[in-house]
Amino acid sequence: xxxxxxxxxxxxxxxxxxxxxxxxxxxxxxxxxxxxxxxxxxxxxxxxxxxxxxxxxxxxxxxxxxxxxxxxxxxxxxxxxxxxxxxxxxxxxxxxxxxxxxxxxxxxxxxxxxxxxxxxxxxxxxxxxxxxxxxxxxxxxxxxxxxxxxxxxxxxxxxxxxxxxxxxxxxxxxxxxxxxxxxxxxxxxxxxxxxxxxxxxxxxxxxxxxxxxxxxxxxxxxxxxxxxxxxxxxxxxxxxxxxxxxxxxxxxxxxxxxxxxxxxxxxxxxx
Amino acid sequence: xxxxxxxxxxxxxxxxxxxxxxxxxxxxxxxxxxxxxxxxxxxxxxxxxxxxxxxxxxxxxxxxxxxxxxxxxxxxxxxxxxxxxxxxxxxxxxxxxxxxxxxxxxxxxxxxxxxxxxxxxxxxxxxxxxxxxxxxxxxxxxxxxxxxxxxxxxxxxxxxxxxxxxxxxxxxxxxxxxxxxxxxxxxxxxxxxxxxxxxxxxxxxxxxxxxxxxxxxxxxxxxxxxxxxxxxxxxxxxxxxxxxxxxxxxxxxxxxxxxxxxxxxxxxxxxxxxxxxxxxxxxxxxxxxxxxxxxxxxxxxxxxxxxxxxx
Numbered sequence: 001x002x003x004x005x006x007x008x009x010x011x012x013x014x015x016x017x018x019x020x021x022x023x024x025x026x027x028x029x030x031x032x033x034x035x036x037x038x039x040x041x042x043x044x045x046x047x048x049x050x051x052x053x054x055x056x057x058x059x060x061x062x063x064x065x066x067x068x069x070x071x072x073x074x075x076x077x078x079x080x081x082x083x084x085x086x087x088x089x090x091x092x093x094x095x096x097x098x099x100x101x102x103x104x105x106x107x108x109x110x111x112x113x114x115x116x117x118x119x120x121x122x123x124x125x126x127x128x129x130x131x132x133x134x135x136x137x138x139x140x141x142x143x144x145x146x147x148x149x150x151x152x153x154x155x156x157x158x159x160x161x162x163x164x165x166x167x168x169x170x171x172x173x174x175x176x177x178x179x180x181x182x183x184x185x186x187x188x189x190x191x192x193x194x195x196x197x198x199x200x201x202x203x204x205x206x207x208x209x210x211x212x213x214x215x216x217x218x219x220x221x222x223x224x225x226x227x228x229x230x231x232x233x234x235x236x237x238x239x240x241x242x243x244x245x246x247x248x249x250x251x252x253x254x255x256x257x258x259x260x261x262x263x264x265x266x267x268x269x270x271x
Numbered sequence: 272x273x274x275x276x277x278x279x280x281x282x283x284x285x286x287x288x289x290x291x292x293x294x295x296x297x298x299x300x301x302x303x304x305x306x307x308x309x310x311x312x313x314x315x316x317x318x319x320x321x322x323x324x325x326x327x328x329x330x331x332x333x334x335x336x337x338x339x340x341x342x343x344x345x346x347x348x349x350x351x352x353x354x355x356x357x358x359x360x361x362x363x364x365x366x367x368x369x370x371x372x373x374x375x376x377x378x379x380x381x382x383x384x385x386x387x388x389x390x391x392x393x394x395x396x397x398x399x400x401x402x403x404x405x406x407x408x409x410x411x412x413x414x415x416x417x418x419x420x421x422x423x424x425x426x427x428x429x430x431x432x433x434x435x436x437x438x439x440x441x442x443x444x445x446x447x448x449x450x451x452x453x454x455x456x457x458x459x460x461x462x463x464x465x466x467x468x469x470x471x472x473x474x475x476x477x478x479x480x481x482x483x484x485x486x487x488x489x490x491x492x493x494x495x496x497x498x499x500x501x502x503x504x505x506x507x508x509x510x511x512x513x514x515x516x517x518x519x520x521x522x523x524x525x526x527x528x529x530x531x532x533x534x535x536x537x538x539x540x541x542x543x544x545x546x547x548x549x550x551x552x553x554x555x556x557x558x559x560x561x562x563x564x565x566x567x568x569x570x571x572x573x574x575x576x577x578x579x580x581x582x
Contacts, residue, residue: 013342014342014343014375018375019342019343022343022372022373022374022375023373025372025373026369026370026372026373029365029368029369029372030358030361030369033361033362033365033366033368033369034358034360034361035360036360098358099358102355102356102357102358102359103352103353103355103356104356104357104358106318106321106323106352106353106356107356107357107370107413108373109322109323110321110322110323110344110345110348110350111344111345111370111373111374112373113321113322113338113339113341113344114339268325270318270323270324270325271318271323271324
């Protein structure tokens, strides 16, 4: 027994930060390397800004007080909610469902076997992309709509109290919707089902509450994403619903809940 | 020694037992063929080794650890389960780059595996337009990214043309010669006969054989000698008298119990002309079919009786 065993050089275990960086680089590369992702975002941006301009112009040209409690601020975001939330949520859904439908998910989980880490990395990348897109669109829509309204001396400026916060919150709404959609996508795995679930969570639950009788409408409705979103972007929030601050928590709770459920399901499921 | 060790691995899907108390070890330095009829549990076993499916009981370890415990696992284990499981909208380069980044592997290695698999020229093209052979190469490039010591390929030659099959066979042999641990599944014995040094054969999720390839034919004991002669009746009587067992076959004699030289000597001593004298090894194919016959028959019967019932 004279031979000396030389152990194979073990590379130093990478730090937690390095491993987090790996997963984020992985997910970011996947997101940016599919051309349809960036094209979708671009089209969503153009259509949203264009529609914002149309809404603002229509509001400006009536010459009457804004109908139905519509403020000059929310007018900026009407189009934004419809035209940006849907494509961005679908984009978020596809980040999971396209991997399940192609089978790429097996390569993904072989590369990153810690499924909570993978989910966190996907959420970080999709969330960041949606937040940046959301804030850029919110400020662009606001600036454009107010420029059009200013011609009628009905515009707002960012210097007015409450306005910057409302615009920032509008950008965050897109991020909340995208992350809720991402979590539901991990749970449902199939594109059609996940999109249906995401749109139900974002729109239909709130829409249904509009038809509830008086006390319930507000009592239940204030927990929905749609009601909460309208509260955080309003300069004069409706009474009876949660305050903008509490509504912000509702907008955090939905994606957090969806992602938590996604993690619990994904961690123990065979792929 | 980096090896794959399965210890009493079992996986049930509802009432179906896909992997049944399976134990074996895959050693480095050789190509280990993982054989079994379709539906024998090969892919399920590989998914469990990779931590994709959770076993019902038992363990699958790589160098003593579960796959999920390995930090940056692609640097230790490379795998190809399904070459078509890629996103068609990405280029080959971007696909490899994303997987490389997930395990802290640099761009230079991406370029190297593209070169190694002959994909450099198409690296900037979308995978959507790739042939199956090119996707297979891309899958192997992905498996090799992290310079892993353990490699696992599920049916890598399925659907490939002759050149592609040859390329993969040479690559597997080269990897084994370099000391890698190589596990390759197939349902085709003919392919494994040319590639594998060692065979693990399963049927219905159970281990049927764990043996060096060349020993599988010897142990099956069906070797004989085919003899043709114009005086076949006389020769048959002569051989039987000398302790051989003889059966008529295709105008000649299939002889067991006497080796070819002994048969030739006997015939010469008695002046009987011999026109053909051919020692025959049972084919690996036959040995494999004998082994798996029971499990395939059972499966066919079960499927027939359960036809129409969903899993």
